[in-house]
Amino acid sequence: xxxKTPTIQDVARFANVSTATVSRALSSPDKVxxxxxxxxxxxxxxxxxxxxxxxxxxxxxxxKTILVALxxxxxxxxxxxxxxxxxxxxxxxxxxxxxxxxxxxxTVRRLQDFLLSNRADGLLLLDGSVDTYLLQTIxxxxxxxxxxxxxxxxxxxxFHTVLTDNxxxxxxxxxxxxDLGHRRIGHLLGPEHNVVARERFTGFAKALAGAGLSPVxxxxxxxxFDMESGFSAAARFLSMxxxxxxxxxxxxxxxxxxxxxxxxxxxxxxxxxxxxGFDDLGVAPHYVPPLTTMRQPREAxxxxxxxxxxxxxxxxxxxxxxxxxxxxxxxxxxESTARMAGADMGEPNRSS
Amino acid sequence: xxxKTPTIQDVARFANVSTATVSRALSSPDKVxxxxxxxxxxxxxxxxxxxxxxxxxxxxxxxKTILVALxxxxxxxxxxxxxxxxxxxxxxxxxxxxxxxxxxxxTVRRLQDFLLSNRADGLLLLDGSVDTYLLQTIxxxxxxxxxxxxxxxxxxxxFHTVLTDNxxxxxxxxxxxxDLGHRRIGHLLGPEHNVVARERFTGFAKALAGAGLSPVxxxxxxxxFDMESGFSAAARFLSMxxxxxxxxxxxxxxxxxxxxxxxxxxxxxxxxxxxxGFDDLGVAPHYVPPLTTMRQPREAxxxxxxxxxxxxxxxxxxxxxxxxxxxxxxxxxxESTARMAGADMGEPNRSS
DNA sequence: CGGCCGCGTGTAATCGATTGCATAACTAAT
DNA sequence: ATTAGTTATGCAATCGATTACACGCGGCCG
Numbered sequence: 028x029x030x031k032t033p034t035i036q037d038v039a040r041f042a043n044v045s046t047a048t049v050s051r052a053l054s055s056p057d058k059v060x061x062x063x064x065x066x067x068x069x070x071x072x073x074x075x076x077x078x079x080x081x082x083x084x085x086x087x088x089x090x091k092t093i094l095v096a097l098x099x100x101x102x103x104x105x106x107x108x109x110x111x112x113x114x115x116x117x118x119x120x121x122x123x124x125x126x127x128x129x130x131x132x133x134t135v136r137r138l139q140d141f142l143l144s145n146r147a148d149g150l151l152l153l154d155g156s157v158d159t160y161l162l163q164t165i166x167x168x169x170x171x172x173x174x175x176x177x178x179x180x181x182x183x184x185x186f187h188t189v190l191t192d193n194x195x196x197x198x199x200x201x202x203x204x205x206d207l208g209h210r211r212i213g214h215l216l217g218p219e220h221n222v223v224a225r226e227r228f229t230g231f232a233k234a235l236a237g238a239g240l241s242p243v244x245x246x247x248x249x250x251x252f253d254m255e256s257g258f259s260a261a262a263r264f265l266s267m268x269x270x271x272x273x274x275x276x277x278x279x280x281x282x283x284x285x286x287x288x289x290x291x292x293x294x295x296x297x298x299x300x301x302x303x304g305f306d307d308l309g310v311a312p313h314y315v316p317p318l319t320t321m322r323q324p325r326e327a328x329x330x331x332x333x334x335x336x337x338x339x340x341x342x343x344x345x346x347x348x349x350x351x352x353x354x355x356x357x358x359x360x361x362e363s364t365a366r367m368a369g370a371d372m373g374e375p376n377r378s379s
Numbered sequence: 380x381x382x383k384t385p386t387i388q389d390v391a392r393f394a395n396v397s398t399a400t401v402s403r404a405l406s407s408p409d410k411v412x413x414x415x416x417x418x419x420x421x422x423x424x425x426x427x428x429x430x431x432x433x434x435x436x437x438x439x440x441x442x443k444t445i446l447v448a449l450x451x452x453x454x455x456x457x458x459x460x461x462x463x464x465x466x467x468x469x470x471x472x473x474x475x476x477x478x479x480x481x482x483x484x485x486t487v488r489r490l491q492d493f494l495l496s497n498r499a500d501g502l503l504l505l506d507g508s509v510d511t512y513l514l515q516t517i518x519x520x521x522x523x524x525x526x527x528x529x530x531x532x533x534x535x536x537x538f539h540t541v542l543t544d545n546x547x548x549x550x551x552x553x554x555x556x557x558d559l560g561h562r563r564i565g566h567l568l569g570p571e572h573n574v575v576a577r578e579r580f581t582g583f584a585k586a587l588a589g590a591g592l593s594p595v596x597x598x599x600x601x602x603x604f605d606m607e608s609g610f611s612a613a614a615r616f617l618s619m620x621x622x623x624x625x626x627x628x629x630x631x632x633x634x635x636x637x638x639x640x641x642x643x644x645x646x647x648x649x650x651x652x653x654x655x656g657f658d659d660l661g662v663a664p665h666y667v668p669p670l671t672t673m674r675q676p677r678e679a680x681x682x683x684x685x686x687x688x689x690x691x692x693x694x695x696x697x698x699x700x701x702x703x704x705x706x707x708x709x710x711x712x713x714e715s716t717a718r719m720a721g722a723d724m725g726e727p728n729r730s731s
Numbered sequence: 732c733g734g735c736c737g738c739g740t741g742t743a744a745t746c747g748a749t750t751g752c753a754t755a756a757c758t759a760a761t
Numbered sequence: 762a763t764t765a766g767t768t769a770t771g772c773a774a775t776c777g778a779t780t781a782c783a784c785g786c787g788g789c790c791g
Binding site: 031032075077078079080081082084085088090092099100101103106107109110113114117122123124125126127137139140141143144145146168170254258283284286287290309310312313314315317 | 383384427429430431432433434436437440442444451452453455458459461462465466469474475476477478479489492493495496497498520522606610635636638639642661662664665666667669
Binding site: 386402406430431434437438 | 776
């Protein structure tokens with residue numbers, strides 16, 4: 028009754044061949060004769076045999092699995108990248124392990140465990156804030172697995188990287204506001220130590236500079252990429268006497284929280300303020316107003332990162348020098364930005 | 380230079396003990412003497428040893444991994460459940476493999492592969508639409524792994540199940556509209572063959588019946604749980620002469636698409652129409668207007684499902700009879716619903 | 732003093748699949 | 762006809778960790 032799950036031995040016995048032949052019949056069919064192949068297939072069917080991946084992994088030293096480590100699965104930005112990764116991995120026969128990264132030693136230890144325990148053949152890191160030193164150490168250890176960093180960048184790390192053109196995209200988003208006649212432009216920041224957030228700020232400042240403006244410190248609102256932080260930032264905005272007429276938000280989520288906070292106090296977008304977001308989340312076209320935003324090619328990003336990682340996993344020499352793919356984001360103009368109405372009221376941004 | 384990754388053998392040699400002792404020192408420290416334990420720890424440090432999970436899995440016939448199969452990772456509803464699952468699993472030392480389910484044989488074959496290849500010790504299924512027959516077959520095979528179904532239900536399957544009170548919650552959502560004086564109430568449906576969607580419709584109809592009303596077929600708008608389908612449904616709404624004054628939407632995503640579609644044509648919520656959604660997505664409180672919705676305890680759902688699964692994995696007898704946990708959803712009243720203004724205009728829903 | 736118990740450790744089998752090497756049966760070439 | 766090469770298969774080692782069983786040693790009890 029309680030018979031054990033059939034192994035390759037059972038198949039071999041049934042088909043009257045050796046286990047070696049069964050193995051070959053299954054993984055390299057052209058190496059066995061047609062007759063044997065048929066007998067083995069029949070035996071597999073009859074016994075209900077399925078591969079034991081642990082056995083194979085042990086012998087082949089490969090788990091046919093990649094590990095995706097990300098800061099927050101709930102974030103729709105990441106989840107759609109994860110989706111693309113999973114599709115690509117599945118297409119190439121790999122499974123996907125996910126690992127939520129929080130702060131703290133415990134998390135890093137877990138990451139390390141995964142990396143070095145032969146559970147995964149490669150790591151796809153969607154977070155640049157992991158301790159670089161540790162990561163380097165890990166990746167230099169004997170038996171370490173290949174790493175690809177996506178979305179964020181770990182400077183000078185030598186890891187393969189796939190990301191979007193944050194600086195340039197942020198500059199173009201800001202330029203859009205400038206083109207609409209805005210001169211008093213603020214920024215809703217991302218997390219303080221986040222590389223991507225900084226790049227977007229850099230692009231923002233760059234575009235301002237190009238127009239003879241420069242950032243006004245009070246108009247750089249602290250944010251954290253999430254709705255709540257945008258919502259809080261709105262309170263600070265409201266308490267200010269001198270307000271910007273336009274905002275470039277580091278991402279759509281915080282942009283939505285920000286607009287929501289403003290609206291509670293009667294500040295209506297785009298009538299009273301223009302706003303450009305970043306990401307083009309699914310909700311962006313359906314928000315009120317539909318959001319003008321920089322669309323990141325999330326599918327492509329996830330797919331290409333997974334491709335690159337699996338390429339390296341299967342042939343460590345495949346890519347040669349560290350890869351660096353930069354994908355271009357695209358401005359999607361909707362209704363959250365409007366031409367600056369009438370004359371500029373109050374002081375403009377300080378001239379640089 | 381290119382030395383291989385250290386194994387338990389290396390540690391044993393270094394510490395001058397047998398591999399058995401090393402293994403014991405690491406997994407059941409109380410079985411070895413203090414001195415040995417120290418020597419082994421030192422040897423582990425010195426050699427840089429890390430466990431090879433494949434070896435352990437092979438011997439112990441357990442992968443310390445659970446498989447989560449879901450219809451769409453991008454859906455924020457699922458991704459936050461996945462998040463909770465991952466946390467619980469991590470806390471208990473399990474890794475999480477994710478598998479996107481699409482339609483088609485290929486997908487099911489992959490699911491089967493995973494289930495039977497010892498890559499995972501258990502399956503957490505977040506989708507009731509997987510072929511029941513196949514699932515039963517798989518789960519009856521020798522060596523099959525435990526299955527817990529979450530969110531959706533597979534009737535008569537005998538699987539452990541964790542879900543929310545869809546029928547009752549839908550009824551309460553609808554009752555809220557009734558309490559506000561609405562009599563002309565429509566429903567934005569979920570996918571036609573989706574169990575959850577049907578349950579919500581049932582609850583909707585039940586509440587109407589309780590108020591002496593019954594569903595008006597033309598007011599049941601086809602939907603698909605996603606924004607686009609809600610958006611399309613809005614077009615149909617607009618083309619109708621006799622319109623409902625309130626809508627119960629099967630979920631928040633489609634609700635947002637619906638409101639967005641209406642707004643494009645000047646129909647404003649809650650002025651012209653009231654709407655209750657379902658899920659309480661992160662964006663719900665920040666939408667315009669903030670959405671009245673049934674909040675599903677997503678964290679709890681994911682956590683409890685993972686708990687139950689791991690319990691069974693670790694002790695197949697742990698739960699005894701098939702478990703069925705039903706979590707209660709909670710109505711969150713925000714601003715998308717308003718008291719029916721003035722007298723009832725036009726025909727009410729047909730009396731039952 | 733002899734026997735029993737328990738602790739700490741080692742020996743070796745085991746988990747399931749893959750694969751290097753050997754072998755046998757043919758084919759082709761000289 | 763002999764040699765070389767090819768093809769199909771089997772034998773047995775191997776991957777790394779766990780664990781059943783055995784053993785030696787010291788202490789305790791009768």
